[in-house]
Amino acid sequence: MIRRKRALILSVAVLICATLGLPFILKSNYLITILVNCLFFGAFGLAWNLISGYGGQVCWCHSVYVTIGAYTGIMLYNSFGVSPFLSVLLSVALAWILSTVIGKVSFRYRGPFFSITTIALGEIVRVLLLYFVDFTNGARGISVRYTGPSFWNLLFADNTPFYYIGIIAVVVMIGVTKLFERSKTGYYLRAIKDDEDAAISLGIQTAKVKLTASQISAMLTAALGVFYAFFLTFVEPNTICSVDFSIKIGSVAIVGGMGTAWGAVLGAFVIVPLTELASVLLGGAGGAHLLYGLALVMVVILQPRGLSYLFDKNSALRSKIQKRRRI
Amino acid sequence: MWAFVQSLINGLLNGGVYALIAVGVTIIFGVMRLINFASGAFMVLGMYLSWFCYSLFGLNCYQTIPLVILGCATIGYGTFRLTLVPVLKKNRQAGLMVTVGLSFILQNLLLILFGSNPLTLPSNLSTKALRIGSFTIGLPRLIAFGIAIVLIIVVSCVVGKTRFGKQMRATSESVEISEMLGIRTNRIFALSWTLGIVLIGIAGAVLTPLYYVQTSQVNIFRNTPIIAVVLGGLGSIPGAFLSGLLLGIIEALVSTTLSTDLGPLGIFLAYLLVFYWKPQGLFGKGERIA
Numbered sequence: 133m134i135r136r137k138r139a140l141i142l143s144v145a146v147l148i149c150a151t152l153g154l155p156f157i158l159k160s161n162y163l164i165t166i167l168v169n170c171l172f173f174g175a176f177g178l179a180w181n182l183i184s185g186y187g188g189q190v191c192w193c194h195s196v197y198v199t200i201g202a203y204t205g206i207m208l209y210n211s212f213g214v215s216p217f218l219s220v221l222l223s224v225a226l227a228w229i230l231s232t233v234i235g236k237v238s239f240r241y242r243g244p245f246f247s248i249t250t251i252a253l254g255e256i257v258r259v260l261l262l263y264f265v266d267f268t269n270g271a272r273g274i275s276v277r278y279t280g281p282s283f284w285n286l287l288f289a290d291n292t293p294f295y296y297i298g299i300i301a302v303v304v305m306i307g308v309t310k311l312f313e314r315s316k317t318g319y320y321l322r323a324i325k326d327d328e329d330a331a332i333s334l335g336i337q338t339a340k341v342k343l344t345a346s347q348i349s350a351m352l353t354a355a356l357g358v359f360y361a362f363f364l365t366f367v368e369p370n371t372i373c374s375v376d377f378s379i380k381i382g383s384v385a386i387v388g389g390m391g392t393a394w395g396a397v398l399g400a401f402v403i404v405p406l407t408e409l410a411s412v413l414l415g416g417a418g419g420a421h422l423l424y425g426l427a428l429v430m431v432v433i434l435q436p437r438g439l440s441y442l443f444d445k446n447s448a449l450r451s452k453i454q455k456r457r458r459i
Numbered sequence: 460m461w462a463f464v465q466s467l468i469n470g471l472l473n474g475g476v477y478a479l480i481a482v483g484v485t486i487i488f489g490v491m492r493l494i495n496f497a498s499g500a501f502m503v504l505g506m507y508l509s510w511f512c513y514s515l516f517g518l519n520c521y522q523t524i525p526l527v528i529l530g531c532a533t534i535g536y537g538t539f540r541l542t543l544v545p546v547l548k549k550n551r552q553a554g555l556m557v558t559v560g561l562s563f564i565l566q567n568l569l570l571i572l573f574g575s576n577p578l579t580l581p582s583n584l585s586t587k588a589l590r591i592g593s594f595t596i597g598l599p600r601l602i603a604f605g606i607a608i609v610l611i612i613v614v615s616c617v618v619g620k621t622r623f624g625k626q627m628r629a630t631s632e633s634v635e636i637s638e639m640l641g642i643r644t645n646r647i648f649a650l651s652w653t654l655g656i657v658l659i660g661i662a663g664a665v666l667t668p669l670y671y672v673q674t675s676q677v678n679i680f681r682n683t684p685i686i687a688v689v690l691g692g693l694g695s696i697p698g699a700f701l702s703g704l705l706l707g708i709i710e711a712l713v714s715t716t717l718s719t720d721l722g723p724l725g726i727f728l729a730y731l732l733v734f735y736w737k738p739q740g741l742f743g744k745g746e747r748i749a
Contacts, residue, residue, distance in 0.1 A: 190552050192559070237731060241738050244494045247555055248689055249730075251496070252682050256727045263720045375678060379563055386556060418570035425563030432556045433545045 151299065155292045164291050170404045171298030172360050176353060177385035177396025178305040182312055183349040184382065185390030188325035189342055193234070193250035195377035196257045197227045197350045201357020202367045203261070206274050215284045216362055220355045227354035228347055235343040242328065254375045261369035273368025276361075286362035294363045301356055302397055308352065309393040312345075321345050322391075376421060383428040389440030398439055403427055465594050466715040467708060472596070474707020475604035476662050480684035481691065481699035482611050483658035486618070489631040489694035490651040491547060496558040499681030500565035501656050505531055505663025506672045507569055513580050520580050520667045521602070527664040528657050535656030539649055547648060562677065570674045577671035599668035606665050610658060611700050618696065627651055631694060682723065683710070686730045692740030702741060705729075 150157075155164050176194060184190045204223040208214040234253060238246040261268050268274065281288055288294070312318045320341045323331040332338055361367055371377065388399020406427075407420035414422065435441055480498055487495045495501075508530040512523040542561055546553045587598040618624035629637045630647045638644050670676060687706050691698025706726050713725030733741065 188550075188552055190555055237735060243693075244551070244555060245689065245734070245738075248494065248685055249734075252686060252723075252727050252730065255678065255682050255723050259720055259723050263718060376563070379559060382556070383560070414571060418567045418575075421563060422567035422571065425560045425567065428560035429542055429557055429564065432553050432560065433542060436549070436553060 152296075155295050161290050161292075164295055166405060166408055168291055168294045168298045168363060170400045171295070171302050171397075172356065172363070173381065173384050173404055174388075174397035174400035175298070175301040175305045175356050176360075176381045177388065177400055178302075178309050178393070179349050179352040179356065180381050181385045181390055181392075181396050182309065182352070183342075183346045185385060185392075185395075186312070186318060186325065187321045187342055187345050189239070189346065190247050190382070191250045191346065191349070192247060192375060192378045192382065193253045194349075194353050194381045195373055195375070196230065196254055197353035198357035198360060198377070199257065199261070199367070199369070199373040200226050200230065201354040201359075202361030202364075202372055203268065203274065204354075205358035205361050206276055206367065207268075209285060210274065210277050213285075216286050216358045217284065220358050223354040223358055224351045227350040231347045231350035232343065235339075235346050239339045239342040239346075250378075251375055254373065254378055258369045258373040261373060268369070271368060271370065273366055275366040278365070286359065291363065294359075297359055297363075301359065305352070305356075306393050306397070312348070313393065317341055317344050317348075379428070380421075380424050383424045387427050387431045387438055389438030391437075392440045395438050395440035402439065461593060462715055463712070466711040468594055468596060469600070470708035470711025471704060472600040472604040472707070473711060474704035475607040476666060476703075477683050477687055477707050478700045478703025479607035479610060479662040480659050480680065481687035481703040482614060482696055483655040483662070484684055485688045485691070485694055485696060485699040486614070486627075486651055486658075487655040488688065489696075490627055491554075491648055492551070493543070493547075493554040493558065494685060494688075495655065496555065496681065496685070497562035497565060498659050498684055499677040499679070500562040500569075501531065501535070501659045502663040502666075502680050503569060503672075503674060503677050504534065504565060505660030506667055506670075506676070507573055507578075508660065509664040509667050510573075510578050510580050510672045519582055520664055524661060524664050527660050531657050531660030532653050535653045535660075536649060539652045543648075543652065544645075562681070566674050566677045573674075575673065577673040579671060580667040582668040597669075599665075603662075603665040603669070607662065610661065611696070614654070614658065615696055623650070683726055686726055690730060690733050690740055692742040695740070695742045698740055698742030 154167070158164060158167075176198065180191065180194050201220070201223040204226065205216045205219040208219045208222070209216060230253075234246075234249055238249045262270050264270075276287065278287055283293075286297075320331065320336045323334070323336060324338050324341060328338060361372075364372075384399040384403055385396040386399070387403055388397065389395025403424065407423050410423040411420040413419060431438055480502060484495050484498050487493055505527050508527045509520050509523040512518055512526045513520070518526075538561060542557050543554070546557050582599065589596040589598060589601065616624075618627055626637070626642045626647055627650075629640070629642055630644050630651075634644050637647075683706055684703065687702040688699050690706070691700070691702035706729070709725050709729050710722040714722045717725075
């Protein structure tokens with residue numbers, strides 16, 4: 133027993149060292165960029181999971197919250213030199229306002245109203261960004277003005293620092309998810325997902341709980357969006373404020389496993405590299421997006437609990453493997 | 460004043476096509492309680508099928524309609540058997556996610572097959588117009604509106620008066636009791652889905668003289684019909700029809716008074732307003748309120 137525990141601690145230590153030292157082993161900015169995307173999509177997926185996985189209210193507008201973070205961060209830096217770490221506060225506030233408006237209108241009713249409203253919202257914000265050209269530069273997008281490397285302004289010569297920021301983001305998100313799981317809102321939300329009638333009969337104020345969860349999800353996504361924008365250094369409305377981006381975030385979480393604290397990260401590390409491969413083999417953006425759609429549909433049909441089911445302690449698969457091992 | 464009436468006319472004609480797609484979506488919802496987020500993708504599929512028939516056989520867009528019906532019915536039924544049958548008995552979110560994924564798959568499959576260049580189906584009607592007084596009514600728009608109205612009337616008759624329509628209405632009220640009465644609900648699901656997809660595909664075919672055939676149309680045509688369905692009351696065919704027309708008018712008025720880009724904004728604000736005051740829609744039978 134002590135030998136097993138020692139082996140476990142050793143392997144975990146080796147894993148942590150390998151993870152932290154990976155950029156220096158790989159040395160290729162392209163590969164590091166893919167890893168950063170994996171990490172950020174994992175973090176976005178975990179934020180999405182808070183309202184859509186635990187709550188069952190599937191939200192297709194997280195791209196809007198990322199956009200809020202992105203545009204706030206970049207515009208405040210370009211115009212006033214405000215550090216993105218401070219812009220996080222404003223973008224979180226804006227995301228709170230937006231999610232409250234949407235939530236107050238649609239959470240009073242059951243059914244697909246929330247999902248429909250979120251899809252429509254994505255289009256509206258995108259159209260607004262394109263319309264107010266003088267303010268947002270329209271379809272030309274905005275980019276971060278690079279004036280030399282600076283940590284507080286998230287300007288770096290290559291993407292290696294964003295790898296570590298990504299790791300911190302994922303670790304923080306996993307922590308937040310676990311805290312949320314055990315909080316009162318988290319329990320109420322999962323009760324609502326299982327059986328809304330029973331939850332109401334127990335006196336849970338369903339609309340309020342769903343609203344709180346979507347506010348938390350939105351605020352976290354916007355905060356992450358600030359960092360993601362400085363990683364991309366260029367954003368424009370048609371890519372970052374599109375339903376396609378929201379679907380990608382959702383797919384990552386669904387494929388990895390909704391309702392778990394780390395499923396989205398697993399999903400991200402599986403899907404993002406595969407889509408890089410697909411876009412090389414099938415050409416252009418079409419191949420990559422096709423893979424997102426296929427993965428989403430196949431997971432929902434075959435194993436709605438996602439890939440994390442394979443690691444679930446109670447799953448039937450695990451007991452089958454254990455039976456084989458004994459023989 | 461003239462601009463107002465002219466945009467009213469244009470909006471009404473546009474609304475007819477929105478109404479057709481909305482009726483397709485509302486039939487699917489009424490029978491299966493499934494919002495078809497892939498409606499925009501199937502509409503663009505209809506457009507591409509129409510263009511494909513044109514490039515193979517040189518037919519104009521109205522002559523391609525029978526082939527588009529065939530193509531959409533086959534592909535619709537195929538996607539239903541492959542992706543939706545496993546999910547219908549599961550919870551609501553599963554169906555939602557599958558249709559979103561389906562929309563993504565179709566859109567990008569078409570992108571890979573046909574490329575991202577905007578294609579056109581030349582039609583000798585695209586520049587002709589009717590003049591009534593000082594107002595112009597574009598002929599392709601009018602024909603699209605006419606086809607949409609005829610199809611909606613036909614579908615209403617099918618749903619209201621035929622035995623098949625009765626079975627559809629029974630299934631939409633209660634699946635279990637319909638099964639007990641001997642209605643083969645799986646077949647009703649498949650046929651309703653195919654009917655909805657065919658309507659949406661025809662809408663795509665008749666729109667080819669007016670819009671470029673490219674996959675970016677998917678996003679434009681996905682939101683408005685679904686909002687029309689919710690506005691009109693989920694599952695109500697006359698509701699979807701009238702809301703489609705209404706949204707077309709709102710979009711046209713906002714486009715001419717404010718800016719073309721803000722058309723979708725007007726639709727969304729209208730949706731929020733109506734939804735806040737009357738959540739079951741203008742003609743809705745009343746979904747359960749939390």
